[in-house]
Amino acid sequence: MDSPLAPLVPPASVLNETLGALLLGGFARILLYGVFCQQCFTFFRRFSREGAMLKYSIWALLFLSSLHIAFTIHPVYILLVSSVGKILVPGQVPWSVAASTIVTMASDLIVRSWFMYRVWILSDRCLALIVPPLVCQLFIVAVAARVIILGTLYQPQNISDLFLTILAVIVVTDFYVAVCVCWFMYRRGQNASSRTRSLLKTLTVYIINSGLVTSAFWLVCMITHATMPRNFVFLAFLSPVTGLYENCLLASLNARDWFRHEMHGAASIRLTPQGSSAIRHFSGLSYKPDVPETTSDSHSRSFGSGHGVLPGHVAIQVDREEAKAVL
Incomplete structure (x- = not known):
């Protein structure tokens, strides 16, 4: 009686570069998803009276992140459990990998839109400065839609150039916004x-570090896909x-309480629009903290426009000096 055939086991090098x-x-x-869930819990607990637009954005990010986790686990299960003993064909992955990329683009669109919004606020609402990243973002969406229409997301012979173009534009956009x-x-x-400058320096270092980390991941992803298009290293x-x-994004929003306490006594941090007209004008965007805000003395004067501060950034009022810092 013939013995059953032993399952095919790919070489170790193939397993390292794929599975x-x-x-x-x-x-x-999954590790970052756990951190994000904790950040969301902190955000909704501390800032339950935040503007509707920002809260809806966070809820959308939480939904997309949960969906992305499902699309991340699915290919791991398919390739490690359901496909045991089968020959791995380089360049062919489960459909959920393509779906996870679509979810990634949607989630990044929301986060990057808030980053561009910060540039718009800091530049005193200069539309010319946000046109370049806005055009880049529309280009990314258009190319991603083209990839979806092709229906061959990870077949390098068809859309490798499109995928690399998306990654390159993302790196340039993130660098532009951070600068x-x-x-x-x-x-x-x-x-x-000097105290305000120290706080601004801390914020600048945070922005540079966060921008460098995300840009570095996109850049490494682009390089690995360009040099090794027939394996899954870029998916790591x-x-x-x-x-x-x-x-x-969530860390910067949740850090607002820390900056308020850091400047307590020497300055006040206003996190709400000043005046009823400002609240009416930005009814969907105003930040209304659950704790009483600290006010400065009569010598303090506001910086910037009369509409006050919108979600995602902090106006620091110091006696006779002021600075606006975006978190």
Whole structure:
């Protein structure tokens, strides 16, 4: 009687570059998802009276992140459990990998829109400065839609150039936004007090570090896909990058309480629009903290427009000096 055929086991090098990379990327994504859920819990507990637009954005990010987790686990299960003993064909992955990329683009669109909004606020609502990242974002959406229409997301012979183009544009867009925010914060701190300059410097370092981390992941993903298009190494960096974006946004929003306490006594941090007309004008965007805000003395004067502060950034009022810092 003939013995049953032994299951086919791919070489170790193939497993490292395919299943190993996919598994490590999934682990990193799940870890960041746990951190993001904790950040969301903190946000809704501390800022339950936040503007509707920002809260809806966070809920949308939480839904997309949960969906992305499902699309991250599915290919790992299919390739490690359902496909045991089968020959791995380089360049062919389950449909959920393509679906996870679509979810990634949608989630990044929301986060990057808030980052562009910050540039618009810091530049005193200069539309010319947000046109370049806006055009890049529309280009990314258009190319991603083209990839979906083709229906061959990870067949390198068909859409490899499109995929690399998307990654390159994302890196350029993130770098542009980070540079703009840091430049305007530097200008705001020129005539501020030493304590305000120290706070602005801390914010600048945070923005640079968060921008560098996400840009580095996109850049490594682009390089690995260009040099090794027939394996899954690039997925080890593509999977967690969405979690990095989401956590960067939530961490900056949740840090507003820390900055308020940091400046307590020497300054006041207004997190709500000043005046009833401002609240009416930005009824969907105004930030209304659950704790009483600290007010400065009669010598303090507001900085910027009369509409006050919108979600995602903090106006620091110091006696006779002021600075506006975007978190």
